[in-house]
Amino acid sequence: MDGRARAKGRCPGAEVGADARERKVCRREERGYTVRGAMKSPAKLRSALKRALLAWYGRGGNGGRPARAARDLPWRRTSDPYAIWVSETMLQQTRAATVVPYWERFLRELPTVQTLAEAAESQVLALWSGLGYYRRARMLHAAARRVVALHGGGLPRDREALSSLEGVGAYTVGAIASIAFKERVAAVDGNVSRVLARIAAIEDDVTSARGKALVQAEADALAAIDEGDPGDWTQALMELGALVCAPRQPRCGSCPARAWCRAFARGGVDYASTLPRKAPKREKAVVERVAIVLHTGTAVVLARRRALTLYGGLWEVPTAPRSAKRRLAKGLGVNLTALDVAGEVVHILSHRRMHVQVLRGSVSPQCLAKCRPAEDRLADGVEAVGAEYDALDLVPYGDLPTRAHASLTRKVLDVANLHREPLF
DNA sequence: AACGCGGGGCC
DNA sequence: GGCCCAGCGTT
Numbered sequence: 147m148d149g150r151a152r153a154k155g156r157c158p159g160a161e162v163g164a165d166a167r168e169r170k171v172c173r174r175e176e177r178g179y180t181v182r183g184a185m186k187s188p189a190k191l192r193s194a195l196k197r198a199l200l201a202w203y204g205r206g207g208n209g210g211r212p213a214r215a216a217r218d219l220p221w222r223r224t225s226d227p228y229a230i231w232v233s234e235t236m237l238q239q240t241r242a243a244t245v246v247p248y249w250e251r252f253l254r255e256l257p258t259v260q261t262l263a264e265a266a267e268s269q270v271l272a273l274w275s276g277l278g279y280y281r282r283a284r285m286l287h288a289a290a291r292r293v294v295a296l297h298g299g300g301l302p303r304d305r306e307a308l309s310s311l312e313g314v315g316a317y318t319v320g321a322i323a324s325i326a327f328k329e330r331v332a333a334v335d336g337n338v339s340r341v342l343a344r345i346a347a348i349e350d351d352v353t354s355a356r357g358k359a360l361v362q363a364e365a366d367a368l369a370a371i372d373e374g375d376p377g378d379w380t381q382a383l384m385e386l387g388a389l390v391c392a393p394r395q396p397r398c399g400s401c402p403a404r405a406w407c408r409a410f411a412r413g414g415v416d417y418a419s420t421l422p423r424k425a426p427k428r429e430k431a432v433v434e435r436v437a438i439v440l441h442t443g444t445a446v447v448l449a450r451r452r453a454l455t456l457y458g459g460l461w462e463v464p465t466a467p468r469s470a471k472r473r474l475a476k477g478l479g480v481n482l483t484a485l486d487v488a489g490e491v492v493h494i495l496s497h498r499r500m501h502v503q504v505l506r507g508s509v510s511p512q513c514l515a516k517c518r519p520a521e522d523r524l525a526d527g528v529e530a531v532g533a534e535y536d537a538l539d540l541v542p543y544g545d546l547p548t549r550a551h552a553s554l555t556r557k558v559l560d561v562a563n564l565h566r567e568p569l570f
Numbered sequence: 571a572a573c574g575c576g577g578g579g580c581c
Numbered sequence: 582g583g584c585c586c587a588g589c590g591t592t
Contacts (some may be wrong), residue, residue, distance in 0.1 A: 237587040278576025315589045335587045
């Protein structure tokens with residue numbers, strides 16, 4: 147990019163003072179486009195790498211050739227940009243195998259961007275329940291409403307317009323543009339960045355700006371020379387990362403890109419698996435909380451979390467910091483002494499570790515008086531439950547599966563053991 | 571650039 | 582029990 151381009155130890159020629167030709171050759175080697183002993187032109191090598199990967203991925207069925215490696219994922223059977231958009235949103239930080247049933251149910255219930263735009267947020271969240279990162283659902287919902295309002299219901303092809311949609315970041319723009327609209331755009335997700343970091347043997351911390359820039363440039367360059375379906379190229383790279391170039395134990399022995407992989411050339415699978423360099427792990431904070439399960443024998447009291455908080459908009463058994471146990475009970479209209487300890491739940495999140503003590507008791511008339519229908523926000527007395535909730539409701543056991551909830555609630559109700567049969 | 575945000579599969 | 586996943590928005 148400029149004369150300051152710092153060089154790794156293996157490329158002294160890139161230091162200030164080296165001539166432009168040496169710098170260029172060095173850059174090629176850093177990017178892994180050279181094969182030992184064969185100084186072909188980079189374009190040829192990239193083209194060969196591309197062909198090898200696409201053949202491995204297997205676009206469409208083709209008799210005689212080995213079976214395609216691509217998984218038969220349901221969103222690969224549609225060309226509907228809306229369906230692809232939903233899949234890409236669900237796939238953010240979520241494994242494909244996990245997404246499949248959620249995506250099928252979501253598309254069945256809300257098959258078009260119009261139906262999503264008109265749906266109640268509670269329905270959208272219920273369809274998302276269990277998938278995690280619920281902000282994705284709220285942003286998808288909001289974005290669908292704007293798409294209908296601004297673009298007449300069709301997802302815009304324009305990348306700027308796509309990028310302005312809630313929840314659609316750099317990766318998702320690339321994914322939608324290349325897969326749904328067949329544009330030659332890079333989509334760099336965790337898989338692609340890992341694959342490219344290994345092919346190019348990038349030893350910088352992958353989270354550093356330098357590393358990101360290199361990886362991004364790599365993706366752009368590789369995508370730009372593709373002659374086939376841009377969506378196939380995007381997905382071939384990701385599929386390689388998911389199935390072969392795995393984070394921990396890459397299967398270099400069966401990798402179609404092995405001949406172009408600088409990391410493999412440098413140190414085989416043992417070295418390749420050390421890339422990209424991992425960031426040091428942070429310690430998870432432990433949070434001590436309490437949950438109060440109030441029930442009638444056929445129904446249980448749930449509270450809806452305020453928007454913009456953890457689990458925002460979802461229903462759960464009312465909880466509070468352990469230190470606010472008395473205040474939570476009082477807010478729910480029950481006496482702490484009337485509750486018994488049912489057990490404790492440990493819930494691990496990406497950034498914290500929750501220890502939830504589970505208390506159990508019967509619904510009091512005072513509590514019943516505070517319960518309101520689900521759509522009635524800010525009911526009287528709810529404030530006393532704490533700043534975390536904006537509604538209370540008495541929910542029959544049979545209605546639990548249709549309520550948007552976090553998996554923590556399943557665990558809490560399981561420990562409370564209200565019912566012989568599973569409640570969910 | 572670092573952090574908040576979920577949940578589950580796999581070692 | 583830790584790691585990581587078809588990331589995004591905020592600060």
